[in-house]
Amino acid sequence: MDSPMKSAPDKIVRRKLSEQVLERLHEMIRTRELKPGDYMPSERALMERFGVGRPAVREALQSLHNSGLITISHGERSRVNELNAASVLTQSDELARLVLDSAPANLDHLKHARQMFELGMVRVAAENATPDDVAELRALIDLQRSQLGDANAFITTDMAFHRKLASLAGNPIIQSVSDAMLGWLFEYHVSLLHRSGSEDVTLAEHAKIVDHIEAHDAEGAVEEMRRHLERSRVSFGPHG
Numbered sequence: 001m002d003s004p005m006k007s008a009p010d011k012i013v014r015r016k017l018s019e020q021v022l023e024r025l026h027e028m029i030r031t032r033e034l035k036p037g038d039y040m041p042s043e044r045a046l047m048e049r050f051g052v053g054r055p056a057v058r059e060a061l062q063s064l065h066n067s068g069l070i071t072i073s074h075g076e077r078s079r080v081n082e083l084n085a086a087s088v089l090t091q092s093d094e095l096a097r098l099v100l101d102s103a104p105a106n107l108d109h110l111k112h113a114r115q116m117f118e119l120g121m122v123r124v125a126a127e128n129a130t131p132d133d134v135a136e137l138r139a140l141i142d143l144q145r146s147q148l149g150d151a152n153a154f155i156t157t158d159m160a161f162h163r164k165l166a167s168l169a170g171n172p173i174i175q176s177v178s179d180a181m182l183g184w185l186f187e188y189h190v191s192l193l194h195r196s197g198s199e200d201v202t203l204a205e206h207a208k209i210v211d212h213i214e215a216h217d218a219e220g221a222v223e224e225m226r227r228h229l230e231r232s233r234v235s236f237g238p239h240g
Contacts, residue, residue: 035080039079
């Protein structure tokens with residue numbers, strides 16, 4: 001009987017110096033040796049610390065800048081950025097553009113994701129909203145009503161209404177995801193947020209959603225939001 005074939009040894013791949021410097025810099029940020037707002041060490045200091053040349057350090061710093069971890073400003077030392085969900089999602093804006101432009105189906109996926117997200121969001125809003133929150137939501141509806149005829153202002157306040165709903169979860173990640181999705185829709189498919197001639201319907205639907213939130217009627221708020229989003233989806237056909 002033949003003996004089992006021995007597995008081939010793992011290949012040793014020589015890594016670029018800049019990748020090793022980048023890994024060390026990530027570790028310094030992760031362990032908070034470098035904290036948000038701190039200046040990055042000078043290129044010379046990093047060269048001496050890691051025993052590498054200037055090109056490796058500059059390439060690693062540029063990678064950090066491209067990923068949003070630091071900001072490189074001309075004539076100033078680099079600084080470490082504040083890391084949160086918003087900053088991470090902002091970095092994905094260009095990727096979102098490519099994804100949404102690459103195939104019509106991806107816009108359908110975004111619409112579906114937004115619907116699932118907003119339905120969960122409005123349920124939590126109905127559970128958590130205070131009288132002050134309800135007053136702020138109604139004030140946003142009144143502001144929208146005063147902006148009839150000004151499409152850009154109307155859409156901006158419409159987005160503010162949905163952002164306020166997201167804020168009621170008290171979860172910065174939910175808030176950041178809401179901001180990201182609304183921003184993508186505003187930039188790439190504004191018709192999902194607004195259709196000329198349907199402003200009165202939008203205002204009425206928003207008012208009904210707030211009525212359910214004020215009554216802490218989570219199921220009613222979810223169903224009204226479902227109708228609100230479904231109308232937009234159906235109005236623009238299967239591909240928006």
